[in-house]
């Protein structure tokens with residue numbers, strides 16, 4: 001129930017977006033987020049509930065780098 | 077699937093670096109340290125990639141009450157089964173279907189001819205209600221699914237609400253002296269809705285994290301670091317989805333339609349203010365009010381069979397599935413004795429699928 005896969009918005013018509021989930025296209029209501037075509041959204045029961053910031057997709061490493069810097073005073 | 081191989085496929089180098097740091101911290105902490113994952117999806121990541129085996133011996137990952145289907149009270153299952161058998165058409169999410177009630181499941185009721193439709197999107201329930209005006213939607217889930225139910229109630233959908241607020245369950249867990257936890261891996265998608273602030277009152281190390289194996293390992297590292305330094309902070313490793321204030325539109329929807337009530341969590345007991353009750357303003361959509369008498373009758377004639385199922389302890393991280401005498405012997409996904417074996421987010425189901 002809490003399993004949400006992120007999908008990419010292909011097109012938008014009013015509050016409805018066509019979202020591509022790894023090749024499977026679905027209609028998704030985007031009235032709970034402000035999103036535009038190209039954005040990645042996290043979808044639950046037909047609604048986008050959050051946006052995925054693709055730029056920081058490698059975020060866990062960003063945190064790791066920060067951790068190493070503060071902990072050992074060096075970069076990875 | 078060999079866990080080490082899997083990790084090699086993802087990004088061995090980075091994962092190993094994180095693991096190295098985890099090992100250093102685990103050694104300096106020394107004692108057994110228990111970290112609880114509060115999200116069914118985290119449990120899946122942990123099991124699928126065999127993360128428990130990669131961690132140092134003194135670091136234990138335990139699962140908590142993060143599976144909404146598993147914590148849905150038996151009475152709620154009994155009530156909707158009774159309504160369906162009395163001729164009310166139902167719309168439900170698929171993972172509630174096989175959950176055992178006191179005597180049977182929704183699936184059994186369906187085989188007896190009850191009209192139960194499985195839906196994936198709440199809008200399907202609204203469509204179905206146009207054809208069947210008596211339809212009742214069985215609303216299950218935490219803050220992740222509740223906003224959509226709230227939205228549909230505003231459109232006139234009739235709902236039996238078993239929705240729950242998640243943070244009160246965390247408060248209840250932390251109060252229980254039997255449960256020993258040193259840090260929490262906070263749920264990912266619940267947090268995407270509610271943001272960071274509801275967690276701040278808990279005085280225990282917490283990290284909100286994502287669902288990739290690296291995310292979970294990073295959360296372990298961040299928690300251990302807090303523990304080693306004696307901190308009790310809330311950190312967010314999942315900023316790419318979870319914003320500080322969450323999704324305010326979704327939270328407002330929940331609060332507009334639902335109010336807090338005490339609610340029964342299956343296997344755990346009553347948790348104060350953890351239930352989502354439909355507000356008076358929308359009582360025309362509240363199946364619990366419309367069918368009050370029928371529900372009371374159903375519940376008074378249902379007798380609960382005693383079973384040896386230990387889901388309650390599983391959901392609080394007190395035991396592991398293999399400590400339940402029924403696990404794998406007679407309890408299996410095809411023949412579930414408890415909700416934890418039914419839902420794909422249930423600890424027993426996950427353990428059954430991935431344990432080898």
Ligand code: SF4
Pocket residue numbers: 384385386387390397400401402403404407408412413414415416417418424
């Ligand atoms: S193995 Fe089955 S019976 Fe045992 S706790 Fe899990 S769901 Fe309940």
